[in-house]
Ligand SMILES: [Fe+2]
C-alpha cells in the first residue's frame with residue numbers, strides 16, 4: 001500500500017500548486033491514499049475553510065490533518081465537527097469539536113490517520129506520547145495501518161516521539177516548521193519516519209509569508225499583518241510504502257519546485 005502525504009499546504013499559492021502537481025504524481029505513482037496537512041490552506045494561510053478543504057478533495061486529497069492553526073477560521077469549528085475526513089490534533093483539551101483520528105478503508109485494510117501536536121515551543125496541550133498509546137489501544141488489533149502527523153516545532157521532540165512510536169504505528173511524519181528535513185528513514189521496528197515534510201506553497205517567502213513584512217517585524221518588533229507570498233512555488237511531500245502487516249518498507253521524500 002502506498003501513501004502520499006503533502007506537507008502544510010499554504011494559502012492560495014499552495015492550493016493552486018497542489019492542483020498542478022498532484023494529478024501528475026497520481027498519474028506516475030501508484031498511490032492508494034492521499035493525505036495533506038491543511039492547517040494553512042485557507043486563502044490567507046490561516047486555518048481551514050470549507051472552500052480550502054473542498055479544493056483539496058477535488059485535487060485528490062482524501063484525508064486532511066491540522067495543527068496549531070486549527071481554530072483560526074470561525075467556520076472551522078462546525079466544519080471539523082461534521083467532516084470525518086478532517087483530523088485535528090488528538091491531544092487538545094477534552095470536549096473540543098472534531099476527532100483526533102479517523103479510520104478509513106484502503107483496499108482490504110482499515111487505515112487510521114492520527115494528528116498530534118507537540119509541546120516544546122508550542123501552546124499548551126496534553127501529552128502527545130500518552131495520547132498515542134491511548135489511540136493505539138482504542139484502535140485495537142483490527143487496525144494495523146496507523147499514520148501519524150506529528151505537528152511540532154522541536155526536532156528533539158519529534159525524533160523522541162518517532163522512536164517512542166516505532167513498532168506501534170506505520171509512519172510518523174512531522175509538520176509545522178515548513179522546512180523539509182533530509183532524515184527520512186525506516187526506524188528499527190519498521191516505522192517510517194521524517195522529522196518534517198516541509199511546506200507546499202510560496203518558495204521565496206518566509207515559511208510561505210511575504211518576506212518584507214517578516215523581515216520588518218524582526219527589525220522593529222512592531223505588529224504587522226503577514227500575507228501569503230506570491231511567485232515561485234514548492235511542493236513538499238513524502239511517499240511511503242506499507243506492508244500488509246502495517247509496517248513500512250520504504251520512505252521517499254519529495255520536493256518539487258518551479
Ligand atoms: Fe503550518
Ligand SMILES: [Fe+2]
Pocket residue numbers: 039067068069151175176177
Ligand atoms: Fe503549525
